[in-house]
Amino acid sequence: MKAALIIIGNEILSGRTKDKNLAYLAEWLNEIGIQLYEVRVIRDDEKEIIDCVNLLRKKYNYVFTTGGIGPTHDDITTASIAKAFNVELETNPEALNILKGYYKEGELNEARLKMTLLPQGAELVENPVTKAPGFKMENVFVMAGIPSIMQGMLEGAKIFLEIGNKMSSKSIDVFMPESVVAGELSKIQDKFSNVEIGSYPFNKEGKFGTSLVMRSADLQALDRCEHEITAMVKKLT
């Protein structure tokens, strides 16, 4: 099961807002056996959104988007998704009911009503935080950009997702530079085609070293690979 994330928002690309959704989504998906394969950060631009959504929804099992579903003029994600699917926007009665129940008489102004205009055929994705829901069109999940709301919506999206094979990982930290382990590590990688071995330099309080990370859905292969890497490290120390 493969997924992509589209982060929509000029504020991320200008550096004003630091994205927190990528790392959260990656770990959350991994827990239910879905791998995040690609992320794109794009501007609040209708054509960019349409092209990006239409490309990635064909390429992956699931596409998640964050950002641009609020009430202001720069929130153009929902309308762009409707165009991507070639459908009209319409007042979603269920979304309208939710907001009517949440806001006091008179508070449900024109801007907030905009958030009940969803693409025809959209299914709601619950928002436990501020109620205005996200939505799903086929395999595309459209969520808010604010991390707390996005995280709530993900729980709402869970009922629609097919669970995959969970990737497990093991990590061994060695206090050697990457270049010392590189040769042997490469040979071990060649032996384990279904284990993804990564090597990441670190500096922990002034001590330099390398994290050797193994990831696989095959727990037995992961154990054997760990065994070989441990033996290699012993030999090199």
Place this chain on the structure above:
Amino acid sequence: MKAALIIIGNEILSGRTKDKNLAYLAEWLNEIGIQLYEVRVIRDDEKEIIDCVNLLRKKYNYVFTTGGIGPTHDDITTASIAKAFNVELETNPEALNILKGYYKEGELNEARLKMTLLPQGAELVENPVTKAPGFKMENVFVMAGIPSIMQGMLEGAKIFLEIGNKMSSKSIDVFMPESVVAGELSKIQDKFSNVEIGSYPFNKEGKFGTSLVMRSADLQALDRCEHEITAMVKKLT
């Protein structure tokens, strides 16, 4: 002047490593008048890297890549860039000299020598931190993924970059929900075609509000726009 960033690395997509390069690059580029228009996070996969680089280098003035230029088997960026440009890898004499000067006799092992193999025609991008240089092929800058090294390489890349018109920004925080300002804000946006107005909800120590952010290269328009937004806020309070 428009730029794209390609973040290369399975460790970002698995959530193991939290990217810090996007926000840094965005702000750094903005200071010299270059706008970050798009970011992609992709796997350590040769075909993905080649396709992505070849697409984006035609679309933007500059492309920056981070990650995958170290000495281990999972560092495949350099070789993939060579293929994207349809050239061979060769020992870069200048890179070799730098590493010969940095490492002691015997320390320049096979894995480290891999880092002197660069695409034909590559120009070096200095790395003040760990010496092994980044490089540039036409408008593509290939840098390390470790933030401190990447930040050093950016300074090395600066001599190659053409300075653009710097975008300035102003921000007004109001303690009202987005939906209250949405209507008037949209009218102001319509008046200022060269000012990008964004609206971002915040929660500062339990107080909810909205940041109204204006960005433009035209300082006079920015001032006029700020004036109108301030007046609008006063009217609504």
